[in-house]
Amino acid sequence: MPFTSSPRALWALVDCNNFFASCERLFRPDLVGKPVVVLSNNDGCIVARSNEAKILGIGMGEPEFKVRELLLMHEVAVFSSNYALYGDIASRVMRTLESIVPEVEQYSIDEAFVPLRGALAANAGEIADEMWQRVRRWTGIGVAVGLGTTRTLAKIASEKAKKGSGVCLLDAGPEADEILETTPVGDIWGIGRKSDLKLRSYDIYTARQLRDADGALVGKLLGIAGTHTALELRGIPCLDAANAPLPRRSMVSSRSFGEKVRDKQYLAEALAMHASLAGERLRKEKLEAGGLTVHIRTSRHGVEAFYDETASVTLGRPTSSSRDLIHATARGLEEIFRPGHAYAKAGIILYDLAPPGSRPGNMLDLVKPKSADGRNDSKLMRALDAVNKRFGRGMLRFAAEGKREAPWRVKSDRRSPGATTAWDELPVVKC
């Protein structure tokens, strides 16, 4: 258990408010104050809602046809997912944060953990304030900033911040007790439905009760992960990037290179590795991704020109096959790779995650087998995962392949323009 970190170190969690809906509003001031929803791939389910849409009672993940009347009645602005836009704006948000603090750990498409140590921790209030303000000003996206001595506390603080003034610090003391008391255990980061039920059966309903619960009991009920959560609630950091709970709706896999990379082939391989790892995690969580964003960039502090680009690839159909994901990363890289740069970091974000069969698909799903190129990968992936589980991760790997066209177009009738990603779809300004 790492007790070594300095007691004054803090974590900030920066979370974009209603991210997809906020992106849709960026160039559409007429939608400010109006209900906005975004639909998943193939226009199936609601994947994002503005506050106004939440108030109307439109549920997260609800199939569009079930709420169609409500949408029409209240003149809700309905958009198909525009992941090219979201990916670009998300990368702007991350870069804006990087202009304030040296280290930003993107957690999901619209959230980042920011470690604040030493002088940064001493000025955490001002820094959080500046992050809140600068991200909004530079990118047009509102954020909530939660501060806490652990990631779990920062996460809870960010939820409070969202409902309050935008920034919230969860420190020791009576204020923290109050916040933890009003946080249901089920809302704690990493406490799933099953754990929630178990805790409730032992009369543990709030984060404060879990924090103060007997450690042995928590260990018995929830295992090591639950023990970590309880300790984190006490302000003892136990989670790092590797063992933190996975985000629910998107998945990030990215890493800085040890040495600068100029070779396209090497970048492609690194991205294929990320795709393969993310695919494995997807299958473990029994999820499929609807699309992914490829991200490559040079060093901010290098001597050369700064290059930072993202490309989003919408998958022909949701998939958890590493093979499909690798193809998609290759296509994304093709779009954004520029020779001559010394790349420092590459990664991917998987988004539009949902369990297989949970979304209303298009009719082609009924007649075609799985996987984007018409092959069924599920057996192959099972075998792959079994081998890697037995002989160690990476024992069986893909030779990264070239690009391939998606055999059919994704249905997305209501997609907003590629306002930041396509020359012929730029937002229009009246003059």
Next chain:
Amino acid sequence: MHPIVCPKNEVRRCTLPAGRSQAMSATKAFPVAGALPVDPDSGRETAPLFLSPAQAGFPSPADDYVDRKLDLHEHLVRNSASTFFLRASGDSMTQAGIRDGDLLVADRSLRPVNGCVVIASVGGELTIKYFVQRSGRALLVPANRAYPELDVTEREDALIWGVVTHAVHKLAPCPVGTG
């Protein structure tokens, strides 16, 4: 976004538990005791074009890649996180050199100063105008006499979206009788 009425005194929500936020004045610039890496006012990403001063002897192999093509993007985009491209539509800014169909480069990180060209959101629409402060009023002023000035001092539905730094205009050939 910048509220038009008070560009210097930005609306700012109180954020932290009482006591902490007291120390922060609303107009204070951000530097925090030298702890931060980037100049917060400009927030600029700059990359030197020439790194190695002329010197005798063999050039360092590490400098091999420094000579590269000029990239117009670098000239137009100082802050890639906050810079957006938009398309102009209409003729209210022709005297400012902005014509129908021009490509606009807008940087949201820049503070609007008196007289600069801005993209403003007015009544739910994005529009490009001069931002002018005159005798305590905030005005959106067109660069074409055929259009009226717009006083937005008291308008709640008016915000400055970003500051326009460049207009990229594609030249068309002279229609008839060249020269």
